[in-house]
Amino acid sequence: MDALLRNFFNIDVFIQVFPYLLQGLFTTLWLSALVIPLGLVGGLAVALLGTQSESRWIRFLVAAYVDIFRALPPLVLLIFIYFGTPFLGLDIPKLLAVALGFLLNNSSYYGEVFRAGLLSVPQGQMEAARSTGLTRMQALAYVIVPQATRNVLPDLVGNSIEVVKLTTIASVVALPELLRVARDAQALLFNPSPVVLAALIYLALLWPLVRWLSRLEHKNMTAK
Template sequence: MEALRENFFNLQVYGQVFPYLLNGLWSTVWLSLLVIPLGLLTGLALAIVATRSRPRWPRVLVAIHVDFFRAFPPLVLLIFIYFATPFFGWDMPKLAAVALGFTLNTSSYYAEVFRAGLSSVPKGQDEAARSTGLGAWQALCYVTIPQATRNVLPDLLGNSIEVVKMTTLASVVALPELLKAARDAQSMIYNPSPVVLAALMYLLLLWPLVRLLSHIERRHLGQARRRVRQKPA
């Protein structure tokens, strides 16, 4: 037990590396705040094309994009973007490579969530909005999208939590996020305690979001049950 404590739960090491890991935590937070909105906006745009486009070919392109990037490993995608683009004459900065790779990956998942949400809104809602004088895009922005977002909010929040955890992959291009800071600290002191401390910091960061997700899921389930009970026999 003493060896376990010294190697994984060394409080003295925790105190030494905590300021360094705290800088990595801030990098993780702002990277998440960059990638999640980009993924949400891109995914919403893809979902609108998939559900509202009259020509068939845009829907096919969206389906190819979604299927490809959901199946392609995000780590391999990030490595390819960062290390392969110089061969095409474009030396991409680390942050830009991470933002592009994560946006391509996360937007495919967000697109499927938003597509399900948009499809869940009855067409009568759009028709009622149009009858009040709203244009097609106004009805979409003010009526359909808010209802669709509310319907799939648990899935959106769940995907966002996964995005925060996926930021650990940014260490492969030496972006100084939390895991990269922990691994650097581990290599300097030859003790894995910094990695354990980083895991605890991730837990403290994501635990409130996980509890919020559980609350929203229970509320949505309760609303669905009430709607079922209210239906006439």
């Protein structure tokens, strides 16, 4: 038991590395604040193109986009963007590479969630909105999309929680997010306690969101 506590729950190590892990947490938070809105906007655009376009080719391309980037591992995608594009003559900064990789991956997942939300809104809602004099775009913006978003809000929150955890792959391009800092500290101290502390910080950060998600899901089930 003493060996377990000394190696995984070493309080002295916790105190020593905590300030550095806070710096990594700050990177994780601002990175999440960047990539989650990008994914939401990109996903909404993908869903609108896939459900509202009258062109069969556009719908086909959107479906192919979603299938490809949902199937492609995000870590492989990020490695290809950051380490592969220099061979094409492009020197992409690491933050731009991370943002682009997350945009491609997240927009495909958010796009499917938004698509389900858009399809859940009765067609009569569009007709009723158009009958009041709204254009199709105005009806989508003011009537259809808000209802669709409300219908799939639990799924959007669940996806966003996964995105926060997925920011750990940014360490592959040397962005000092929380887990990267913890692993560096583990290597320096020869003790895995920093990784355990990082896990506890993730738990404290995401637990309220998980509880909120549970309430949203319960509320949706009750409403149905």
